[in-house]
Amino acid sequence: MIELMPVARQFRLLKSEILAKISNTIEEGKYILGPQVKQLESRIAEWTGARHAVAVANGTDALVLTLDACGIGPGDEVITTPYTFFATSEAISRVGAIPVFVDIDRFWNLDAEQVEQAITSRTKAILPVHLFGQPARMDAIREIADRRGLLVIEDACQAFGARFVGKPVGTLGKAGCFSFFPTKNLGTLGDGGLIVTSDAALADRVRELRQHGSSKRYYHDAIGYNSRLDELHAAVLLVMLEKIDEWNEKRRKIAQIYEERLAPLRPFIELPVTEDGRLHAYNVYCVTSPHRDFLREELLARNIQTGIYYPRPLHLQRAYHSLGYKPGDFPVAERLSAEALALPIGPLLTEQEQNQIVSALRDVAERM
Structure with missing residues (x-):
């Protein structure tokens, strides 16, 4: 796995x-x-x-x-x-x-x-x-x-x-x-x-x-x-x-590989965006897809873990019912809660593992 x-x-x-x-x-x-x-x-x-x-x-x-x-x-x-x-x-x-x-912007x-x-x-x-x-x-x-x-x-x-x-x-x-x-x-x-x-x-x-x-x-x-x-x-x-700078740089390189190799899969999946002046730490690498749940099941069948961050936005949590928010108040956050999927990332993720993840995503996209 x-x-x-x-x-x-x-x-x-x-x-x-x-x-x-x-x-x-x-x-x-x-x-x-x-x-x-x-x-x-x-x-x-x-x-x-x-x-x-x-x-x-x-x-x-x-x-x-x-x-x-x-x-x-x-x-x-x-x-x-x-x-x-x-x-x-x-x-x-x-x-x-x-x-x-x-609500949130296009950078989430x-x-x-x-x-x-x-x-x-x-x-x-x-x-x-x-x-x-x-x-x-x-x-x-x-x-x-x-x-x-x-x-x-x-x-x-x-x-x-x-x-x-x-x-x-x-x-x-x-x-x-x-x-x-x-x-x-x-x-x-x-x-x-x-x-x-x-x-x-x-x-x-x-x-x-x-x-x-x-x-x-x-x-x-x-x-x-x-x-x-x-x-x-x-x-x-x-x-x-002692390892933080080296490992953060490895995270960025993994994210760059994802971006380069998954770009052709648009619009089946959309990739996170950044801009000049922001140095991302990539604690999590999330893509979005309207087929998120199907994609997650397919990756799990191929022994690839994914994560959902976050399945319910805060304004719709039961703990905040008294604040009076309702579905539709923050459409960008609500869409991401329905579509965001975290892919494996970490400084010690191997090249072979990332190749396997990318190949699996391509295979699922081709079948859609």
Whole structure:
């Protein structure tokens, strides 16, 4: 079976380095917010160019703590996309705010041209998602936010290593949030997350919130969270970070091969689009087809895994029934939910496997 995201290969390849790092961590005897976490924060701050990096328990907490630290809460509105993983809007709801959805553009990210009409007197922030590793239109989003006095918080959970006009995603707003879930470009053997920002006060506030609202042991200035990245995960991530540039480049080369070899299959399938100035990280490689479900069944019969991201957009989730959205409100997001299909990708996907995937797609297309 060709796996959709063959992440186990990556960890197996670096197993000896990971085990050595874990062994050193055990010997050091510091397991919570110790030297591994501090080193990881320092390395990622340097890598992104942000002044501060704060590691937390997972990507969802990165979003929640950032929103909380920015003072966003009950009654506030945050504009975001309906076509992403649930955690994006869940974080907004978790702090008591209201997600306000805006449809997506041809790059599958928040449509900047529709954002302004969604702004109200209660809007406090715009939360764009760099979906699947493709940077959102941050120039247009920032222009609107700056003009209207709004915060920009980036959900970069799927986009570690992506860049917009040369700048790393996560550094283009007030703060950027990353996830280290195993399937992410930079992933660990479990959950992990991190916030980057160049705002010292915001970084201090997030550090306080992640440790029960405490900056001094047993003294608590706020109601916080228990959201600390474990030393063992930080140790693993330090090993994985050494490969991130090389492996992201391999993802881009795999995506380029898909684009070159699948282009003749239009309109049976349509390929993702990008543009100059956006360096895609290709955490996921999605095509679209009106025959998505049939295509998926055919590929599975040929031992090729695929994925559906995401089968139901956020505005139509039962959890948001009270917001009053209905089918047809966001047609682009709804069409992608019905047609998008993720193909296998990863830095260690082999040439033979990709040839097999392309041949299978061609065979199915010819039979249609």
